[in-house]
Amino acid sequence: MQCFLALVALSLILWAAAAPHPVRTDPDFSQLQWFARLASLAYCVRPWHEQTLMNTTHCPAEACSDAAFDTLQVNHVFDFSGFLEVGSGFIAVDHQEQTLFLVYKGTGSARDWVKNLNAFPVRYEPVVHSNPNFSPALGFDCEGCYIHKGFGTFTRTNGATILKKVQECISDYPDYRLVVAGHSLGGAMALMSAIELRLLGHDVLAVTLGAPRVGNSKFASFADKLFDTRAAAAHIDQNRSFTALRTALVRMVHRHDVVPMLPPGYKHSGYEYFLGEAGVNQTRESVTRGGLDYNTEAKYDFGRRFPTEYSTTDHVGYFYRVSTCKSS
Numbered sequence: 001m002q003c004f005l006a007l008v009a010l011s012l013i014l015w016a017a018a019a020p021h022p023v024r025t026d027p028d029f030s031q032l033q034w035f036a037r038l039a040s041l042a043y044c045v046r047p048w049h050e051q052t053l054m055n056t057t058h059c060p061a062e063a064c065s066d067a068a069f070d071t072l073q074v075n076h077v078f079d080f081s082g083f084l085e086v087g088s089g090f091i092a093v094d095h096q097e098q099t100l101f102l103v104y105k106g107t108g109s110a111r112d113w114v115k116n117l118n119a120f121p122v123r124y125e126p127v128v129h130s131n132p133n134f135s136p137a138l139g140f141d142c143e144g145c146y147i148h149k150g151f152g153t154f155t156r157t158n159g160a161t162i163l164k165k166v167q168e169c170i171s172d173y174p175d176y177r178l179v180v181a182g183h184s185l186g187g188a189m190a191l192m193s194a195i196e197l198r199l200l201g202h203d204v205l206a207v208t209l210g211a212p213r214v215g216n217s218k219f220a221s222f223a224d225k226l227f228d229t230r231a232a233a234a235h236i237d238q239n240r241s242f243t244a245l246r247t248a249l250v251r252m253v254h255r256h257d258v259v260p261m262l263p264p265g266y267k268h269s270g271y272e273y274f275l276g277e278a279g280v281n282q283t284r285e286s287v288t289r290g291g292l293d294y295n296t297e298a299k300y301d302f303g304r305r306f307p308t309e310y311s312t313t314d315h316v317g318y319f320y321r322v323s324t325c326k327s328s
Contacts, residue, residue, distance in 0.1 A: 026240030029284050032252060032273060033319045035207045037063040039183040040322040042089045042105035047077045054092070063320070071096040076165050080158045086150070087158035087189060089182065091165055098176045100169050102162070102193060106184030106210070106323055119263040121146040124219055127160045128199045134163070137201025142222040147215035148188070148263065155192045163196055170202065177246055180206045183322050184259060184315065187211025187251075191223070191269075194249070198226050203246040206270075209318045210257050213266030220267035223249065233271050233291050242271070253295060256314035268294055280317035 044059040054069040063069065072094050080087040089104040124145040128134035170178065178197065182190030187208030194206035206227070215223075224230070232248035242250050249270030253260040256278055260268070272290035275282050316323040 026284075027243075028236065028241050028273070028289075029287055031241065031243050032287065034068060035181055036209060036252070036319040036322055037066055037068065038101070038103060039106075039181050039186070039209050039318070040320055040324075041069070042103045042182070042186060043323055044325040045074055045077055045090045047079070049074045049090075050077055051075065059325070072101070075169060078158075078162055078165070086154055086185065087162065089162075089186060089189075091162075091169055093169065093173065093176070098173070100166070100173060100176045100178050102166055102178075102180045102190070104180075104182030104186030104189045104193075106182065106186040119266075120149040121216065122149045122152045124152065124215060124222075126196055126199050127155050127163070128196050130156075131160055133160075134200065136199045138199045138226075140199065142218065145215060145219040145222055147192075147219055148212075148266070151188050151192050151214055154189060155196065159189065159193055159196070162193065163200075166193075166197065167200070178202055178204050180204055181208065182211070183209040183318065184211065188214050191249070195223060195226060198247070205243070205245055205248050205250075207242075207250045207252075208270075209252045209322065210254060210259050210315050211251060212259050212262050213268055215266060217267045220269040223269035227270065229270055229292065236271055237289065237291065252318055253290075254314040254318060255295075259315050275318065279313060280320055282319055 040063045054072040074092050076091040092101045124147045128136045180190045180194040194204045197204045227249040251270045252273045254275045274288045274290045274295050277286040
């Protein structure tokens with residue numbers, strides 16, 4: 001954690017003003033709330049909840065008993081907890097909505113933070129193109145793409161194991177839509193898995209909360225092309241909604257959350273929503289559509305003191321306190 005705080009201290013931010021497109025009464029406000037609830041489930045779902053409807057798991061999180069998830073069934077729970085391993089979350093299916101979900105838990109231990117800080121750039125090589133156990137449907141053209149070393153290691157190892165499980169579910173329900181989500185470190189893993197699933201030929205709606213940057217500008221451009229971010233942005237700006245999109249990358253960032261600003265020198269991709277109020281409570285006026293005009297691309301000022309506006313509460317507070325496994 002000291003290493004992380006040191007990195008934050010080096011990454012002093014000049015925060016930009018929020019984009020002037022409040023969601024007001026539009027449907028994407030409630031959609032963002034729903035995905036924040038979904039992401040919070042990953043902190044509480046346990047292996048003994050497998051093959052169980054979410055509302056009967058008796059998990060202590062408030063979201064577990066939310067009526068919005070009454071028809072969500074947990075199919076598989078994964079928790080890679082070896083030395084320097086990351087990757088926790090669950091795979092679920094909602095037969096009523098005909099949707100498969102892959103949801104990643106965020107940073108929950110010192111082990112995760114060590115991995116998270118292993119930001120040395122390495123060349124990106126999709127596991128579905130390098131592992132003979134996969135048969136990619138899309139080609140890979142990303143010359144000069146570099147990513148966070150820790151995320152690359154995850155993709156080749158535990159990420160590949162999770163992909164195989166997701167493919168099994170897709171084989172069982174080939175007509176269901178596919179949604180991938182995650183908070184914090186889980187958001188980065190969600191993006192990496194969503195990219196691999198796209199290369200396998202699947203439509204994927206990926207939604208992340210408070211996720212760090214994953215790769216360099218060329219990698220970000222590659223991801224935007226893969227998810228057709230410009231078309232998704234046009235759809236969202238016109239319809240004020242994103243859940244009808246079968247393929248898109250949507251990100252939520254919180255005003256005082258420094259994690260989306262890290263690591264320095266890396267770039268984001270996708271469509272950005274900006275949460276402008278401190279703490280967990282947001283209004284329809286405080287949530288704005290940043291779109292492709294990222295607040296998280298603010299410049300760094302290494303000469304200033306540690307920013308007093310940085311808040312750990314804002315990193316875990318996306319409409320709800322998403323990283324706690326208890327009723328609130």
